[in-house]
Amino acid sequence: MSADLSDLYQNVILDHNRRPRNRGRIPTANRSAHGDNPSCGDQCDVFLRLDGDRIAEISFDGSGCAISQASASLMTTQLKGKTSAEAERLYKEFHEIVTTGKEPEEISDLGAFAGVHAFPARIKCATLSWHAALNALHGDPAPATTESHKD
Amino acid sequence: MSADLSDLYQNVILDHNRRPRNRGRIPTANRSAHGDNPSCGDQCDVFLRLDGDRIAEISFDGSGCAISQASASLMTTQLKGKTSAEAERLYKEFHEIVTTGKEPEEISDLGAFAGVHAFPARIKCATLSWHAALNALHGDPAPATTESHKD
């Protein structure tokens, strides 16, 4: 396997893909949003229980490639307990990681996604669940789609 | 001038172009038809006074290139006094002359149009007035257009 490909499919990603965390609908969710990637048919629902401005619980459901499933799973572990401002900041960092390959500032599993930048067609796979989560957070009724933003 | 071009612009044609015969509307016409060549904007009206099945009088009006004007003018001289069957036969002969370059069977000014066959784009110029005349003869209300038939 080439260096690029093994960078893309890192162990963290394979692990999250095989054993997704926080998968399924939270019964107590008070926010949710749907995301889809029309180029490839990937779908992702994100469910939140917001407690004030803080994400008390978060889960996802959907189908897609290893990158998109692992990204959604890892995202739920990262966003749990965060305020919306913190979530925005994390997304910004994640976005930079997947588009430029830059390593995260602090040691974080998000770094496992740095290999994505060498596969531009897969960047949307990695960011789909994050867009849905941010839409849920903002109470945006429109489904997130990877077509309406630039990655 | 090349042989082809002087074949196209024969003296008979230049003469009919310069001094068109039977130009203008006949006041006593009982049939008329309009023809146009959408590719180049040429227009031709043909007026007939039919006496039974015989063309008692015929005239044309319109605008177009030397070939189309000369053809209309010459046509009026040829069709005058003919029955509709004779007119059809003459048109068939004329059509063969302009598309194949074959000389007419009997000596006739129609032969002046044999040079047209070397200029396929000009065949429609030569036949426009004939189509209008046949439409007038048949009482066809639709304007003749060089697009609805194959030349």
Add this chain to the structure above:
Amino acid sequence: MPPTWDRIRDQFPILDQKVNGRPLVYLDNAATTHKPASVIAALDRFYARDNSNVHRGLHALSMRATDAYEGARSRVKTFINAAAPEEIIFTRGTTESINLVAASWGAANLRKGDVILLTEMEHHSNLVPWQLVAQRTGATLRYLPVTGDDGLLDLASLDRVLTPEVKLFAFTHVSNTLGTINPAAELCARARALGVTTVVDAAQSVGHMPLDVQAMGCDFLAFSGHKMASVTGIGVLYGRRALLDAMPPWQGGGGMISSVDFHESRWKPSPERFEAGTPNFGDAVALGASCDFLDGLGRDEIRRHDADLAMEARDRLSELPGIRILGPGGERGGLVSFAFSGVHAHDVVTFADEDGIALRGGHHCNQPLMRRLGLTSTVRASFYVYNERREIDALVDSMRRTIKFFGAGG
């Protein structure tokens, strides 16, 4: 000199390259095919020698360009055995051809209460245009079902869905996801018996097998050049002359009018009526060259070649653990589409690319069919004249490595 099968790969310059260090194995032909040197050269030669705007010109280049363009029309007429060149309308491709019929024929002939019959295996390009015209006219859509993973049309249901309210029946000749070859002549005959107008989507068939519109008995037929060894930007709508001449124009502009006034215009007959603006005569010339190329190889031979590869690939792939293969058990068009339990199509395609193999993964513009079969995506391998048996070996090896990596399938 007609092209021959022996050294056929030499005629496709693009095949001579490595991808990720491995020889390119191009198995994405249902998306677009490659172009032989003769087609690229025809385009080149046209622009370097005869280029000029067509129709209205009286100078030498314009007459040559017009002859080349109308020559391409006649070539296509012969290729599909239309009754007259006037039945060949040049469009950008299958999608535009179907939109033309939907907008022009549909607007003139459909009204509330009418039914448009489609099948469950239609490509979005033979589905969305009908949704749009249904919205505008008040007609409704109805679907002839697909039987299941074997991908056949449920012909037993045809009587039930082909009722007197049906005004138009549009269906694909060969499915781009299932590989199914539908019995087009039979479907057209059944429709014609009820006075139903037929539209055949031949995107996946015309470059792969003999096709005779008069024998098929369709009213309209649509296809794309880029899926038949020609370039992008050119395609065809075939229509029976009597239908075309009764249809209103769709796009307006230069070339399609017989006279224009400030407030009213009159139209030319077909094909000009439907070719507003400067036509894509350059790419039409390339399409004519592709017809020559394909007939040089022989379309019966192409059909056999593509089907043999597809059936062999299907049989070999079916030995892999956890695979689900779509489409008919017997003969099929030159493609096979499949899914693995536990590995997503996009991961499969990315791994195959590492091995230099070009596959397509996704919904293949067949979302409703996918949903119907309980899938979101499949991997598709599709073959054309230059593909070889050894490429199936490479495909199967790559699939094996991928499912092993993901620990899936077994």
Add this chain to the structure above:
Amino acid sequence: MPPTWDRIRDQFPILDQKVNGRPLVYLDNAATTHKPASVIAALDRFYARDNSNVHRGLHALSMRATDAYEGARSRVKTFINAAAPEEIIFTRGTTESINLVAASWGAANLRKGDVILLTEMEHHSNLVPWQLVAQRTGATLRYLPVTGDDGLLDLASLDRVLTPEVKLFAFTHVSNTLGTINPAAELCARARALGVTTVVDAAQSVGHMPLDVQAMGCDFLAFSGHKMASVTGIGVLYGRRALLDAMPPWQGGGGMISSVDFHESRWKPSPERFEAGTPNFGDAVALGASCDFLDGLGRDEIRRHDADLAMEARDRLSELPGIRILGPGGERGGLVSFAFSGVHAHDVVTFADEDGIALRGGHHCNQPLMRRLGLTSTVRASFYVYNERREIDALVDSMRRTIKFFGAGG
């Protein structure tokens, strides 16, 4: 290495030929321009190396093809200084671009009582689409007059015709018959002040002069590749993003949907929403190469070069007996159109062809304007980057011989 003016003719292989035994003098550039070797090579290279269907592919060729196609979109964005690549929609050409606006924007925004304002000098392609949409919506057409043979828009009448009922104002930037360069920025500003949407037909301008859509202030702008040193089959609709995103789709099919169900679909935003089906990515790559070619020469220089030739031709021709020359007395686009008393345009063109000179004769898809000026046809000589002064000598000599032959004009 940017193209240079010194040996510019060497870059156009088609120019190196004889017609009727005489060196080709191609003066039919307003109909279509020729293609430099770099553009033909770009097309060739794309098909021989990177060809693959775009967008939905994850393999190497598909990613390269997508980059090439989207790269061409960005190149065009820069060429006309659009705000974003999403404002560039690829079409077949000017005609299709205008039909797209008329069908999509028109259907959504026009109703009975509304007025579409055009000018008397519009090409059929910027006239017939509006007639068709007017018929469908109940809107009516109105025309800003042309002053006469000097071919100027009657700006003094603008206030009279640009009334509150006007919803859309469509006009040509440069007239293909008169050569007039209209004050597009001023017209757009006048329209914008009244909330009127503007459509600029840039078919005759974009390849001939600098053009900045933001400085011009138009809402939509349409042009064709084949009139700007590129190939047939590709053109552009520029639209302001906010307008495009509010417009319904026109054609339906693969690539433009965000999701499809058997009975309902959702659309992607621009540009995909308006690019149904496999796009003409091959020719789009060629269009990008043409932008490079033209910018290499410099568009200010091209404007000056073409206008100089047109003005010199006008001045020299005006000495001929019986000639009537159309268009403005001062600066003009690179063409001149004229008529002789007593010799029809088609005879002139046929005689010129004998001398190897390619001219256009006819109504130039401007029938209503012709009628307005009391003409049925004119002869048109139109210039581009490869034309030279000596070709004006050849033109004038040929005209002189023709009128002498017909014993006309004097």
